[in-house]
Amino acid sequence: MSEDADSIPMEYSPILHHLHAGPPSSPSPPPSPSASSSSSSSNHVRNKLFVLCIMLSLWVYMVYCCVGYCATIPTPAVSRSTTTSIITTSIITSISTTITGSEARRGGSLGAPRDLLNDDTEADSRGGGDDWDEGKDMGKDTGKTGLSLNGSDSESQRLPQAIIIGVKKGGTRALLEFLRAHPDIRAVGAEPHFFDRNYHKGLEWYRDLMPKTMEGQLTMEKTPSYYVTKEVPARIYNMSKHTKLIVVVRDPVTRAISDYTQTRSKKPDIPSFESLAFRNATPASGGGGGGGVIDATWSAVQIGMYAKHLERWRRYFPAEQLLFVSGEQLISDPAGEMARVQDFLGLRQEVTDRHFHFDAAKGFPCLKRPEGNSKPHCLGKTKGRTHPNIDAAVVQRLREFYQPYNRKFYQMTGHDFGWD
Ligand SMILES: Nc1ncnc2c1ncn2[C@@H]1O[C@H](COP(=O)(O)OS(=O)(=O)O)[C@@H](OP(=O)(O)O)[C@H]1O
Known part of the structure; x- marks a missing residue:
């Protein structure tokens, strides 16, 4: 040293x-x-x-x-x-x-990975967003609670306690946006597709997409493809067997046409609805109709066989945990349908008829603030597209095809939706 x-x-x-x-040392020379x-x-x-x-x-x-x-x-x-x-x-x-x-x-939904924006239903629901796209509603941005740095103690990201699981083109976006007007609900704007496409990413990935909520607030999401995906009931059950499930259903024939209209808006060259609806359809049979057999493997047709899909869900969840919302009623009586939904979720009746304004030009109810005269907010142009005219004989064949499924569905849900 x-x-x-x-x-x-x-x-x-x-x-x-x-x-x-350290200890004082002796003085040095x-x-x-x-x-x-x-x-x-x-x-x-x-x-x-x-x-x-x-x-x-x-x-x-x-x-x-x-x-x-x-x-x-x-x-x-x-x-x-x-x-x-x-x-x-x-x-x-x-x-x-x-x-x-x-x-x-950034908030829950804003931090969502980009691939969430690529699914067909969500891309569709974002497309028109001129007057009201789903990220922008009545001042209740999904990430809004995340803005509070002080309140972060009592706020956290939670897995959803309630999910809108379907059906595609049923009116799921309208229902989610109506629910987001409720102060006790926070929801992801984009469709997470966790239980079908992103399940391998794990529950923490899923939780991370969720907006922050305070104690007593419900976390929600909507992904319409869940209802028809085989693996999903078991996966949601494994996350929590208490999850509340909401399904917006609509006349399966109109739903199929709506589905087709959406696909055609992106791929204008696809064959006619009539020819796709039938197995082995030939131009000679008018592209369908005639004596052809309905093609139940075509997803536009298959999704509407509601009873068949419901059987899978009932193996995991009791009837009380599933609520079926009528897509037709959601348009004609949004407040009435919202009352049922708020009841089912155990929430105060906050979203009432004072929140709705029927826009005659659009043909749909739009959301408004109960107080003041601010302009009502309607969904974008991709909601409420004009459907093509479908051969009446084909529509009739489809009605006949769906009838037994509808009857079974009414019986299983205890509710006649009046589609026949
Ligand atoms: N308030 C309001 N405003 C606009 N549109 C409304 C509303 N309520 C229900 N609908 C119907 O919702 C249909 C689209 O359904 P989804 O939102 O479930 O579509 S998607 O699966 O998310 O793509 C959409 O279907 P189309 O009319 O075929 O476009 C509408 O009929």
Whole structure:
């Protein structure tokens, strides 16, 4: 060990003083003037190097924080022993706050991965968004609760307690948007498709999509393809067997035409509805109709066999946990249908007839604020498309095809939807 290091008196440095604090040593003989000046300058350099090292470590730590790790490490306790640690703590705290704040502002649904926007129903429901797309409703953005940094103690992301599981083109977007007018509901805007397409990503991925909720608020999402996907009932049951399930159903013939209309809006060259509806349809049979057999493997037809799909759900969930909303009633009497839904969810009756305005030009109810005269908000152009005229004979064949399924469905749900 070098004796010099121990015996040479150092220039006073508060930092080094702390580091070298120890039992007082016996006084050393005074150094010669030349030795004193060279050792004093080498100490000076060493001190500077030491301070530089500390600054460098701080800088590295700040960079580390900025790439996102800071939020996951516990913030060091504020120590008053040295100025350095106070500064370090305040820098770390302010970076943490910035990161937490920006994440909160992103909110559940806004942080959703991009691939969520690629599914057909969601892309469709976003398309028209000139007057009301689903990310923008009556001031109740999905991420709104995330804006509160102070309230974050009582707010957290929860798995949904209620899900709109179907059906595609039934009126699911309208129902979700109506529900989002309720103060006790927070919902993801985009369709997560967790239980069908993204299940391998795990429940934490799913939870991460959810908006923050306070105690007593319900978290919801809608993905219409769940109702017809074989694996989904068991998967939702495994998440929670208490999940409340809502299905918006609509006359299966109109639903099939609506489904076809949506596909055709994206792929204008597809064959006619008539020819797709029948197995082995030939141009000679008028593209369908005639004596052909309905093609129950065509998804536009298959989705409307509601009773068949319901059997799968009933193997996992009791009747009381499933609510069937009439897509037709949701248009003609939105407040009445909303009363049933709020009841089912155990919520106060907040969304009432004062929230709806029937837009005669659009032919649909739109949401309005109960107070004031602000302009009502309607769904975008992709909701309420004009359907093509379908051969009456084909429509009739489809009605006959669906009749037994409808009857069974009325019996299973205890509700006659009046489609026959
Ligand atoms: N209030 C209101 N405004 C506009 N549209 C309404 C409304 N209520 C129900 N509907 C009907 O919803 C149909 C679309 O259903 P979905 O939202 O379930 O479609 S999707 O599966 O999410 O693509 C859509 O079907 P089409 O008319 O065939 O476009 C509408 O008839």
